Each structure stands twice: as structure tokens, then as C-alpha cells.
Amino acid sequence: MSESKGHVLFFPYPLQGHINPMIQLAKRLSKKGLAITIIIASKDHREPYTSEDYSITVHTIHDGFFPHEHPHAKFVDLDRFNNSTSRSLTDFISSAKLSDNPPKALIYDPFMPFALDIAKDLNLYVVAYFTQPWLASLVYYHINEGAYDVPVDRHENPTLASFPGFPLLSQDDLPSFACEKGSYPLLHDFVVRQFSNLLQADCILCNTFDQLEPKVVKWMNDKWPVKNIGPVVPSKFLDNRLPEDKDYELENSKTEPDESVLKWLGNRPAKSVVYVAFGTLVSLSEKQMKETAMAIRQTGYHFLWSVRESERSKLPSGFIEEAEEKDYGLVAKWVPQLEVLAHESIGCFVSHCGWNSTLEALCLGVPMVGMPQWTDQPTNAKFIEDVWKIGVRVRTDGEGLASKEEIARCVVEVMEGERGKEMRKNVEKLKVLAREAISEGGSSDKNIDDFVALLT
Ligand code: UDX
Numbered sequence: 001m002s003e004s005k006g007h008v009l010f011f012p013y014p015l016q017g018h019i020n021p022m023i024q025l026a027k028r029l030s031k032k033g034l035a036i037t038i039i040i041a042s043k044d045h046r047e048p049y050t051s052e053d054y055s056i057t058v059h060t061i062h063d064g065f066f067p068h069e070h071p072h073a074k075f076v077d078l079d080r081f082n083n084s085t086s087r088s089l090t091d092f093i094s095s096a097k098l099s100d101n102p103p104k105a106l107i108y109d110p111f112m113p114f115a116l117d118i119a120k121d122l123n124l125y126v127v128a129y130f131t132q133p134w135l136a137s138l139v140y141y142h143i144n145e146g147a148y149d150v151p152v153d154r155h156e157n158p159t160l161a162s163f164p165g166f167p168l169l170s171q172d173d174l175p176s177f178a179c180e181k182g183s184y185p186l187l188h189d190f191v192v193r194q195f196s197n198l199l200q201a202d203c204i205l206c207n208t209f210d211q212l213e214p215k216v217v218k219w220m221n222d223k224w225p226v227k228n229i230g231p232v233v234p235s236k237f238l239d240n241r242l243p244e245d246k247d248y249e250l251e252n253s254k255t256e257p258d259e260s261v262l263k264w265l266g267n268r269p270a271k272s273v274v275y276v277a278f279g280t281l282v283s284l285s286e287k288q289m290k291e292t293a294m295a296i297r298q299t300g301y302h303f304l305w306s307v308r309e310s311e312r313s314k315l316p317s318g319f320i321e322e323a324e325e326k327d328y329g330l331v332a333k334w335v336p337q338l339e340v341l342a343h344e345s346i347g348c349f350v351s352h353c354g355w356n357s358t359l360e361a362l363c364l365g366v367p368m369v370g371m372p373q374w375t376d377q378p379t380n381a382k383f384i385e386d387v388w389k390i391g392v393r394v395r396t397d398g399e400g401l402a403s404k405e406e407i408a409r410c411v412v413e414v415m416e417g418e419r420g421k422e423m424r425k426n427v428e429k430l431k432v433l434a435r436e437a438i439s440e441g442g443s444s445d446k447n448i449d450d451f452v453a454l455l456t
Contacts, residue, residue: 005456007035007101009124011089012131013109014041014063014074016280017354021131021207022109023056024232030054032452035101039092041085043067043074061088078190086114093122104455107205110137110194116201125455128198130206132355134216135383136175136376137194137206139163143178144192150179155398165215173382176374184374198224203451205229207355209437209444212362212430213383227447231359231434234338261304261335268302268345274411275346275366277306277337279354282373288401289314292350292371295407296329301347301415303329304340341366348391348414350407353380365431367391367423369410371402390427392419 008029012022019040026036036056043065050057064084065073074081096103105125108115119126130137142148142163151157151171161169177187198204207230210217220226265273274296278284284292293316296303303323307315315331323329337357340346341364350369351357358380361368368391370381384391392410394402414420437444 005033005452006105007037007096007103008455009093009096009103009106010036010038011106011108011112011115012038012040013111017356018109018111018131020356021230021232022107022129024234025107025129025205025207025229026056027054027234028229028232028448029452030056032448034452034455037096037103039089041074041081041088043069043071059092061085061092063088076186078186082112082114085112086118089115090118090122093118093124097122105202110198111190113193113197116197120200125202126200127203127205127451128201130194130204132376133208133213133380134206134220135166135213136355136379138216138220139166139169139175139178139379140191141195144195150174152179165213165217165219167382167386169379169382173378175376175379203227203454205447205451207232207359209434209442211433211437211443212388227451228437229444229447229451231363231438231444233360233363233434233438261330261332262339262343264330265304265340265343265345270344271347271415272302273343273345274299274301274303274348274350274415275305275340276303276350277335277357278311278352278371278373279357280308282352282354283311284314284373285401286314290316291402291404292407293319295404295411296350297323298404298408299411299415300328301411302345304335304346305329305331306335306337307331307333309333338364348411348420350411353377353384355380358384359434362388362390362427362430363434365424365428367414367420367427369394369407369414371407388426388430390423390430392423 010022010026012019022038026038030036038056038058040058040060041063042060043063044067046060048057048059062084063074064080103124105127106115106119107127107129110128110130116126143150148161151159158171161174177184177191179188204224204226206226206228208228209230210228217228276296289311320331323331338360341349341360346366348369349361349366350371353370353372355376368384370384370391370393372378372381381393385393392413394406394410396402414423436442439445
């Protein structure tokens with residue numbers, strides 16, 4: 001470790017899909033000499049933890065909820081979360097400022113705009129770090145600015161939405177919180193509020209890279225001081241010139257990854273396995289889980305499916321046992337996804353199109369079958385299919401259900417169809433661009449260096 005140049009606080013939104021890209025950026029900044037403290041708002045107190053390989057310490061602060069309350073209570077009672085977490089964050093920063101190495105900056109997730117106000121009041125340099133892509137965040141921005149009225153009934157009034165730098169978006173392509181009177185009215189306010197005080201941020205970072213969403217990025221760059229610093233996938237998967245990344249302990253995952261899956265993949269031919277995973281939060285309906293299981297079985301390909309404990313009972317009875325007995329498939333509770341995607345046996349990735357999964361597939365050159373469920377995923381899926389052309393999106397019926405025939409058709413198309421071959425070529429090209437961006441001297445790496453220079 002080089003000598004510490006400065007101390008930076010990170011304040012991720014307390015969801016795994018938002019914490020992971022914060023941790024990955026923290027690791028990069030720590031390799032460039034900064035001391036890092038990650039602050040996690042939680043109902044559970046944990047003792048501070050310091051990583052030995054990085055000068056990164058993780059602290060929890062109280063979010064106003066209690067251990068017996070449902071983990072999702074904080075997403076419903078937003079006022080309680082915001083008020084309590086604001087107080088805890090103010091106390092934490094105030095006491096950190098009295099320490100031997102007082103923090104200079106706060107990097108916060110714009111899902112919590114109150115963090116910006118607090119850090120400004122306490123004279124910190126304030127950095128908004130978007131862990132979701134511009135292609136979703138800017139839709140929220142434009143809707144907030146009144147540039148587009150999302151119809152109340154998206155299916156009865158299926159108008160196309162037009163935003164600068166975007167392809168035309170159908171109602172199904174919009175992020176799910178776009179509609180004020182839709183299924184997630186609270187979350188609509190929550191996501192559009194990201195922009196309420198953004199102009200006061202000293203710097204804006206995003207986990208994307210300039211070449212990935214160039215038109216959208218250009219529009220954003222003309223307006224705000226943006227630095228794209230992604231994809232913040234661990235460097236060992238991207239660029240051998242960067243120091244080895246051995247540390248997975250900070251991933252804060254409650255489930256131990258099942259390493260035996262790599263052994264299982266080792267016995268499969270190249271590009272023969274369908275990898276299925278829906279991230280850390282999505283919960284498919286029982287009907288959708290069954291259709292997906294039957295589709296995967298119907299295609300006849302080998303498959304690896306990461307199914308969280310809470311989702312397992314939705315699979316058809318005997319599905320796991322039969323797959324394992326006949327050795328055509330493996331269902332694991334949690335897999336080391338990056339190692340899996342990097343494995344030569346993987347032929348395609350059936351995914352909910354969460355932004356981390358999308359960037360990981362892209363960095364490792366794996367074409368996708370998109371089954372987006374909510375939040376930014378529909379818009380990510382639109383770009384995957386129509387802009388980058390690195391995958392297909394399954395179509396759903398009026399109830400939002402994708403049939404087994406439709407899922408199987410998409411999987412076969414990606415695995416062995418003519419379009420699948422094109423997708424593989426396209427994803428290889430993006431893989432190269434992603435690696436260039438984050439490698440030494442690439443656009444994202446330079447942006448990280450410029451940013452570090454501002455703090456030293
Ligand atoms: C959430 C939102 O759903 C997503 O749309 C948003 O862009 C980020 O926040 P999540 O649903 O968890 O994220 O999906 P995703 O962004 O894909 O992140 C999942 C992470 O978990 C990935 O980094 C993936 O590598 C990891 N993972 C998942 C594993 O390591 N093992 C698994 O078995 C499954």
C-alpha cells in the first residue's frame with residue numbers, strides 16, 4: 001500500500017446491488033492511495049471491520065429500524081429511514097472529522113440526496129455516485145423535468161417516449177418507477193428526488209463507461225460535471241496489469257458462494273451451459289419460476305441456476321433432484337457469478353438485467369437472455385437487445401408472464417441461432433471496449449485518476 005493521501009467516506013444505498021459497485025470503486029481508490037471508510041445504514045449493529053489488503057474500514061450506522069422488523073420496512077417507511085439515517089450520518093461524520101485523519105470527501109448514492117446536504121453542511125467535498133446507468137437515471141430526470149408524461153395506464157395509451165440520446169422507448173422499456181401513478185408511487189418520488197439537489201454536488205460519477213452509452217453520456221456531459229468510472233468489475237477479471245484482487249470478504253454477501261459449481265462447470269464442453277440468475281432482490285412469481293424451469297429443461301442444454309433459498313420452493317417438485325441425478329443441471333443457492341461468467345463452458349446468461357449483472361456479462365463476453373422485472377432492468381434490457389445487440393428480451397403476456405415456449409425460443413436463439421452468433425461478436429467487441437476503458441490510461445481509469453487528484 002502506498003502512503004495514504006486522503007480519507008474518503010463512502011455511503012452506499014443499503015442494497016447489495018448498490019453496495020457492490022461502491023465497494024469495487026472503494027478498492028480502486030484504495031489502490032490509488034486513498035484511505036476509505038464505508039458507512040452502511042442498517043438496523044443491525046456490526047463491529048467495524050477493516051480489510052487487511054485495502055485500507056478500507058466498514059462501519060454500520062443505525063437506520064431507525066429494529067432487528068425484529070422486516071428487512072424491506074426501510075423501503076416502505078421512507079421518512080423514518082431518511083430522518084433516522086440523516087441523524088446517524090451527521091453524528092458519524094462529525095466525529096470522523098475529529099479523528100487523526102479527518103475525511104475530505106463523501107461519495108454517496110443519489111438514492112439518498114439528504115447525504116449531500118449533510119456533507120455540504122459539514123464542509124466535505126461531495127460526490128454523487130450513480131450505481132445505475134444513465135440510460136435509466138436520465139429517464140427519471142426527464143420525467144421529473146416534465147419532458148414526458150407517463151400514461152397512467154401504460155397498456156391502454158401505449159405512446160412512445162423520446163429522450164435525447166435514447167432510442168424510442170415503449171412503455172415496457174421505461175424503468176418501472178417512471179410512472180407516478182403506477183405500481184410503485186412511493187418509489188417514483190424516491191427515484192426522481194435523486195436530482196433535487198444534484199447541482200450542488202462537486203462531482204458526479206457513474207458506473208458506466210463513455211463508449212457504452214455515448215449519446216446519453218454526451219447529453220449528460222454537456223449539463224453536469226460527470227466522470228464515468230466503470231465498469232467497476234474486480235480487476236482480476238479485466239486487466240492483468242492492475243494488482244490482483246483477492247479480497248472477496250468485503251462483498252458483504254450473507255450467503256457463502258458455492259465453489260463446487262466451478263468444478264461442475266469444468267466437466268462441460270465450451271459454451272454449452274445456460275447460466276440463470278436473477279440477482280439479489282428479484283422474486284419471480286411461482287408461475288414464472290415454473291415456466292422458466294420448464295423452458296430450460298425443454299431446451300435440453302446443461303444449466304446452472306443460482307436460486308436464493310427464499311425462491312427454491314417455487315421450483316417444480318423434483319426439479320432440482322432430477323437435474324442433479326441425471327447430471328444435466330445444477331441449482332445452487334449462490335454462485336461466484338464473475339467466475340461463472342468467466343468460465344469457458346458458459347454459453348449464455350438468462351438474467352433479470354440488473355446493472356451489475358449486465359456489466360459483468362458484457363465484461364466477460366457472455367450474450368444474454370433478458371427477463372427484466374422492475375427498476376432499471378426493462379431499460380437495460382432494451383439497450384441489450386436493440387442498441388448493443390448482445391442479447392434478446394423475452395416477451396411477456398398482458399399479465400407480465402413469459403411463457404416456457406418464449407423463454408426456450410430466446411435461449412435457443414442466443415445459444416445457436418444466427419442472431420446469437422452476431423450477439424456473441426457484438427459482446428466480444430464491447431468486452432474489449434470495457435476493458436480498455438478501465439485499464440491503465442483508459443477513459444474510466446483517467447477519470448478515476450483525475451478524481452483522486454482532486455482529493456489530494
Ligand atoms: C439491484 C437492482 O435490481 C438492479 O436492477 C440495479 O441495477 C442494481 O441494484 P440486483 O437485483 O441485486 O441489483 O442485481 P445486479 O445489479 O445484477 O447485482 C447482483 C450482483 O450479485 C452481481 O454483482 C452478481 O455478480 C452477484 N451475484 C448474484 C452473485 O455473485 N452470485 C449469485 O449467485 C447471484
